[in-house]
Amino acid sequence: MAFTHNRRPLAEEEKSTDAAKARARAMELLAGQELSSGILYERLNRRFTEQTSAAVVAEMVEREYVNxxxxxxxxxxxxxxxxxxxxxxxxxxxxxxxxxxxxxxxxxxxxTPEEGGEDPELEAAAALVEGRYRKKLEAGRRDLVVAALMRRGFAYAVIKEAIKRVEEE
CATH class of the missing domain: 1.10.10 (Arc Repressor Mutant, subunit A)
Structure with a gap:
């Protein structure tokens, strides 16, 4: 269950310029998960001024807390x-x-496939066909399987090979 805060966004004049507080907030955010510099900046910018947020993100990048x-x-x-x-x-x-x-x-x-190894994208597509779409394939609805995988962004050549693999098993 997600908890949402019904806080209104702070107006620019209400945002803090306290770099120490911004630094502490950045460390809290980074303790929970890896973040990109852009995401960290956006999250800090909710409470702190743009200048303070940018300075703290630059510091986090310099210290390699953010990469x-x-x-x-x-x-x-x-x-x-x-x-x-x-x-x-x-x-x-x-x-x-x-x-x-x-x-x-x-x-x-x-x-990128490792030398002599399988194509990771093909493995992912084959796993989807094997698990999620096997019943459709067995029911003769290959068209639905192809359409579903294409919606997920797989190239047709990868889809064709994944289906072939599962059918041969």
Missing amino acids: DERYAEARAHGLLAAKKSRRAAAQNLRQKGLSTQQIEQALEVVY
């Missing part, structure tokens, strides 16, 4: 574990405010 490349790679690993396609992962990372270079680098690390 966008590390965040992008960790997030990409999580998205692959959630059986997301490379395309869906890229979109999610873009929504987190990461640069194109950071996104490409993270996806290259996470979604």
Whole structure:
């Protein structure tokens, strides 16, 4: 159950300029989870002025408490574990405010097959077909399986190979 705060957004003149409090809030936020610099800035900006928020984020980056490349790679690993396609992962990372270079680098690390290993994206698609869409496939509704995987962002070649794998088992 999610708890929501019914606080109204603070007006700019109500926001604090106290860097020590902003630093403490940043540490609270970062203690719970890895955040990108953009997300940390947005969250700090709810209570603190833009200048204070930017200064604290810059300090957190300098101290390496915040590292966008590390965040992008960790997030990409999580998205692959959630059986997301490379395309869906890229979109999610873009929504987190990461640069194109950071996104490409993270996806290259996470979604590139290891030497002699399987394609991680193909493995994710095959796992979805095996688990979630097997009954539809057995019922002869291959079209629904293809459509569902395409909506998830998988390329047709990956979908075709994933279905072929499951049918051969």
